[in-house]
Amino acid sequence: MKKELGLLIAAFVVAGCQQSLNGNTTKVSEVKPRISNATQRCLGCHRIVTPGIVAQWEKSRHAHITMAEAMKKGKLARLVSATSVPDRFKNVVVGCAECHTQNPSSHSDTFEHNGFKVHVVVTPNDCALCHPKEVKEYSQSLKVNAYANLMKNPVYHQLAATVVAGKKYSHGKVVLEKVQDKDFKTACLKCHGTVVKVKGFTEKDTPFGKMKFPVLEGWPNHGVGRINPDGSKGSCTPCHTRHTFSIEMARKAETCGECHKGPDVPAYKVYMASKHGAIYKSMEGKWNFEDPSWVVGKDFTAPTCAACHISRIVDENGNIILERTHRIFDRLPYRLFGIYATPHIKYSETYKAKNKAGLPLPYNLDGTPAVSSVISDSEMEKRMNNMKKVCLSCHAQTLVDNHFEELKEIIDYTNRVEVSATELLVDVWKKGIEKGLPQSSNPFDEPIEQRWVESWLFYANSIRYGAAMAGQDYVTFANGKWYLGKTLKTMEMMKNIEK
Amino acid sequence: MKKELGLLIAAFVVAGCQQSLNGNTTKVSEVKPRISNATQRCLGCHRIVTPGIVAQWEKSRHAHITMAEAMKKGKLARLVSATSVPDRFKNVVVGCAECHTQNPSSHSDTFEHNGFKVHVVVTPNDCALCHPKEVKEYSQSLKVNAYANLMKNPVYHQLAATVVAGKKYSHGKVVLEKVQDKDFKTACLKCHGTVVKVKGFTEKDTPFGKMKFPVLEGWPNHGVGRINPDGSKGSCTPCHTRHTFSIEMARKAETCGECHKGPDVPAYKVYMASKHGAIYKSMEGKWNFEDPSWVVGKDFTAPTCAACHISRIVDENGNIILERTHRIFDRLPYRLFGIYATPHIKYSETYKAKNKAGLPLPYNLDGTPAVSSVISDSEMEKRMNNMKKVCLSCHAQTLVDNHFEELKEIIDYTNRVEVSATELLVDVWKKGIEKGLPQSSNPFDEPIEQRWVESWLFYANSIRYGAAMAGQDYVTFANGKWYLGKTLKTMEMMKNIEK
Amino acid sequence: MKKELGLLIAAFVVAGCQQSLNGNTTKVSEVKPRISNATQRCLGCHRIVTPGIVAQWEKSRHAHITMAEAMKKGKLARLVSATSVPDRFKNVVVGCAECHTQNPSSHSDTFEHNGFKVHVVVTPNDCALCHPKEVKEYSQSLKVNAYANLMKNPVYHQLAATVVAGKKYSHGKVVLEKVQDKDFKTACLKCHGTVVKVKGFTEKDTPFGKMKFPVLEGWPNHGVGRINPDGSKGSCTPCHTRHTFSIEMARKAETCGECHKGPDVPAYKVYMASKHGAIYKSMEGKWNFEDPSWVVGKDFTAPTCAACHISRIVDENGNIILERTHRIFDRLPYRLFGIYATPHIKYSETYKAKNKAGLPLPYNLDGTPAVSSVISDSEMEKRMNNMKKVCLSCHAQTLVDNHFEELKEIIDYTNRVEVSATELLVDVWKKGIEKGLPQSSNPFDEPIEQRWVESWLFYANSIRYGAAMAGQDYVTFANGKWYLGKTLKTMEMMKNIEK
Secondary structure, three states: OHHHHHHHHHHHHHHHHHHHHHHOOOOHHHHHHHOOHHHHHHHHHHHHHOHHHHHHHHOOOOOOOEHHHHHHOOHHHOOOOOOOOOHHHHOOEOOHHHHHOOOHHHOOOOEEEOOEEEOOOOOHHHHOOOOHHHHHHHHOOOHHHHHHHHHOOHHHHHHHHHHHOOEEEEOOEEEEOOOOHHHHHOOHHHHHOOEOEEEEEEEEEEOOEEEEEEEEEOOOOOOOOOEOOOOOEOOOOOOOOOOOOOHHHHHOHHHHHOOOOOOOOOHHHHHHOOHHHHHHHHHHHHOOOOOOOEEEOOOEOOOOHHHHHOOOEEOOOOOEEEOOOOOHHHHOOEEOOOOOOEEOEOOOOHHHOOOOOOOOOOEOOOOOEOHHHEOOHHHHHHHHHHHHHHHHOOOOHHHHHHHHHHHHHHHHHHHHHHHHHHHHHHHHHHOOOOOOHHHOOOOOOOHHHHHHHHHHHHHHHHHHHHHHHOOHHHOOOOOOHHHHHHHHHHHHHHHHHOO | OHHHHHHHHHHHHHHHHHHHHHHOOOOHHHHHHHOOHHHHHHHHHHHHHOHHHHHHHHOOHHHOOEHHHHHHOOOOOOOOOOOOOOHHHHOOEOOHHHHHOOOHHHOOOOEEEOOEEEOOOOOHHHHOOOOHHHHHHHHOOOHHHHHHHHHOOHHHHHHHHHHHOOEEEEOOEEEEOOOOHHHHHOOHHHHHOOEOEEEEEEEEEEOOEEEEEEEEEOOOOOOOOOEOOOOOEOOOOOOOOOOOOOHHHHHOHHHHHOOOOOOOOOHHHHHHOOHHHHHHHHHHHHOOOOOOOEEEOOOEOOOOHHHHHOOOEEOOOOOEEEOOOOOHHHHOOEEOOOOOOEEOEOOOOHHHOOOOOOOOOOEOOOOOEOHHHEOOHHHHHHHHHHHHHHHHOOOOHHHHHHHHHHHHHHHHHHHHHHHHHHHHHHHHHHOOOOOOHHHOOOOOOOHHHHHHHHHHHHHHHHHHHHHHHOOHHHOOOOOOHHHHHHHHHHHHHHHHHOO | OHHHHHHHHHHHHHHHHHHHHHHOOOOHHHHHHHOOHHHHHHHHHHHHHOHHHHHHHHOOHHHHOEHHHHHHOOHHHOOOOOOOOOHHHHOOEOOHHHHHOOOHHHOOOOEEEOOEEEOOOOOHHHHOOOOHHHHHHHHOOOHHHHHHHHHOOHHHHHHHHHHHOOEEEEOOEEEEOOOOHHHHHOOHHHHHOOEOEEEEEEEEEEOOEEEEEEEEEOOOOOOOOOEOOOOOEOOOOOOOOOOOOOHHHHHOHHHHHOOOOOOOOOHHHHHHOOHHHHHHHHHHHHOOOOOOOEEEOOOEOOOOHHHHHOOOEEOOOOOEEEOOOOOHHHHOOEEOOOOOOEEOEOOOOHHHOOOOOOOOOOEOOOOOEOHHHEOOHHHHHHHHHHHHHHHHOOOOHHHHHHHHHHHHHHHHHHHHHHHHHHHHHHHHHHOOOOOOHHHOOOOOOOHHHHHHHHHHHHHHHHHHHHHHHOOHHHOOOOOOHHHHHHHHHHHHHHHHHOO
């Protein structure tokens, strides 16, 4: 009874909303004839209940171009990679319904909503209708596997669990509580991606009466490797922020900084301490971030994260210097992150790596690469040459070659120091001062072990990132060599005094 | 003699200045007819001696609108809350004299200055002439009591004194020097507010000869809870920066970041590591920060600090989603700051809280809330619903509910870990390894105690802020769970080795 | 043979490039008639091989004004200080060849390049042609000696070497590897400046065939005290970023932040935590950074680093409040950096200082200034008055005087605490717990010594900078008094437990 009344009211209000829509004078009215009927129905109510995202969408490219128009654009101006779409998508702009009602049967989060089969979580599979090339490339990247790369790698999983689990003081000792799903969800998995599961459906009060909605676990989440209710992997939102999906924002360093800012992956901070970052942050107001093809020197005068790793770069005459890629390792010869830096890992599912000790890491504990798990020299050279094309669009060959020679020196340096840090830790374990691998005990949870983790996760990583992006502060004092040296001496001291 | 000569010269120069004023061509000339005679006299000299603030003021709303005009504005456009002001204020713009010569008799810092009774420190009482509603709301906030909330709370005062006092090496030990007023003044009280006192008057050389000025103690200061020379509390300047008093600046996160950036209250850093912060920092150049009513999605596409905590939010049709408030707790169900997080404290004078142990804290040492000092469940719900109105202007109910469920989980998590940290410390005290509460000794000044302080003041706080604002870095590595866990293990180790 | 073929191809391509240049429609075509023939030849190829810097340069002042025009500008609008230049420079804009082919015989990095004698590294000596006053002032600054001030000061050199050298675990101890040139190059010297040396010449493959280039050691580098291949010292690039050389960027804090951001010299972070920084970062989009004379209050409403330390400040009537200086200490009464703060050091070559113990420091180990190495009281007063002129353009005398009184209090505070920290360390050395000066051993490499280094290098410095710029967070919690106090207690604890 109550439910039926609710639906009645809802239907009534929807009708009213649509009338009020006809009378409004905002931007969207200009594009209205090309808004699909379904999306018009959505807008009718959502202009009232979630006015913020409607107003954002109205400013987006999606609201102002149909697929038919988008597919007609020339190579340099084009942002869609599809060459055909079903007829019903051709002559309407990309509105609410076009995304949130696509592929309803594959979405376990689909629910009946005012006569539509709507899903909450839009996925790469949905975006692929218009952007198939980008989705395919991304599906080959490491990022799309970020959930499994953390949770299915027993080494990383143990480290992560040690970090996020509760801690308890018991019998004079600080011990780990049993780790729970929710401990990961609000920490690591915010960036890596959760498994979004439908736990059932529920009714909620809304301004239009009671309505049915899915109960979602692992939501909200926009992690790069999210496991979606349609079975797909990944999320486009972390970089292409909903609901404007602005290319400007995807190109700006702050977007990447959301996940690459911590002491463990300090890319954003390092970049902001570099000359490139200083140019960006002081001059970005005068740059053009909107042109699909990005003219080096004219549209922008220093690379952002996207410029080096993802974007298409062109010159003033429209020659493509380097093509856009969403397979983000295409320009990455090295894997800098880890105890040791190595040639880049061969697998997008990084937990498939295997070193001599059988651990899923691309290096052995003595600092040598796990040869069968890393890319070949020729692949390294290919990727290095891709990256150098970006550099060479402003810098001379000598400068660029020297720069990467310095990176190599720093990789050698940090690997060498980490061999010593690891030897010290092994000594601690052998003497039984702390319990680790030899005792089949957690290698990450005791005081000296924690300093060892910091030595590579914070400091060696910072130094390498600092050298890679010329953010010298991070080579030196800001989580750099100073802290690395201090940490090793502290480990030595603790070895002598711990009881 | 000399003094008279000085005054003579001053008078002469003032006349000259006024003439030069008549001849100038800057913006102010357009509004001149509406500048009061008194303010014109100020400008005559201050255009020369402090040209910077005159030029700033010329760009302000204050310089371009009279109260009569301001009061005529419609609800959405209006920034003054007074419905009447004395006649002499009605038809002039708000210039130097309108603020700096108001209520002269209540200001102990009033001094004779070229025939005017001028005071240096403009206070909320002065601003209340035109903005009475805002000043009243602010007077009910916690911020207005920030001085007393620190200095009259014996627990916080002891912590603060331990931090700011000098340290001395004496007989093999590092001991605290006796804390002095000036130790607080340049540290905590820069944000909390000083007591600004008039210590007398003095003559200083100026470009116009010797002139008399008050000698001010605790000045300069623009702390939120400043105690003013007219006996009033608070300061409008920290957010409404003089002398442009721009609403744009008040709405931008950097303004709040001046005080909410440190490891103890990391709100700005957490925000900047969130998706909202990334949107703000990459897209703010295209936002409209000036419209008194702020249209969500159109004027701004992600909340700033002000949007969630203070601002009026409207939709594109001018419907008010949430009304502006200067009683900043109106949208705050929880008090996240502290050893433990609790329902929000009931008192704006937070030092009036009382827990079971008689301490002025809204929680007991076992982590439970001090029930009589915190708000009721229904008040929590009311405030939570206020906050959710901001979220719901862009997000669906399920997402918003889940988000705050996660915050609750994190509050439970940090409270639980802090119970353990505190038990460990109590154990240290019981064993006499360090001296604290049981020994009626300072609980904040020894090495294990210091790690315990960091465990909640830096790390539990960061984790909570991180969950509240979805700045996941701060839940995980950036002063988050990693550091919390490491700190507890370090405390355990130090317990075993300290002599 | 091969080489000749390469040159032939190069010549051919150059001709082709020039033709394509004639047909293009970019900005540069407007100024083309005034581009020298030599620069046109450069652009012909470099528009293809380094399009980024060509496009940047096209946006620069250099590309749009000839020296003849620049020298005609009135005092306030003028950015060149030369009053005459050789004829060939007068009526052409400042392009590639004007800088990169100047003074070829003094440049050891000069090489034959398509018929030109080109050098890679443009130096202050080259810039001095048009900007002699600025180069002369800069040559008197401390910055120009930044290489020697680090590397020729045995105390600083030992600290730096301890930081940057590799670390090795050997016989149960962490020991320093022998420090190498490349350890400094990628760390300290990125900011201080390297010695750029020509190690020979080599052929490299280019799009135009094989070409000869110098092999440069210590390159890339844009450190402030770089030792250049023409024997000159310093670099203009760190602040005047190539190839736009925008005055806007030089005036923005991010530029200074590239080197002044670390925990050792936290100026940028402190500034960004101040009210001035908050004004800058929230309002800079509305400022005018381009006018050579900078009108306080109108063009900018809060000082940036440049405004206080370098820039010319004028009022709305064109009166100069303070003249521009590239002798950066002109407004600096104190030297805040160091174990102790003192009156500013007298020497630009700071390693020439000598304290009572014969060490090249401007203070004695007991915290008193090394009187013969610091500036006189009258010089301090003169510099303080310069600085205050900036402050007084917005603030009243009382506020400004009180502010600097607070700085003095904080200097006294940190010096006093550092005397204690140093006494504690000396005690540690005397007892042989760690080995330092008394044992003629490295005073920077053991655990307690490392905390002592942090006590002044990170914490006392942060507190002083925090007081100087009113970035209160850095006086209190953010690397401020909290960390200073904790570090001293930790040193005390370690003294008792170290084995």
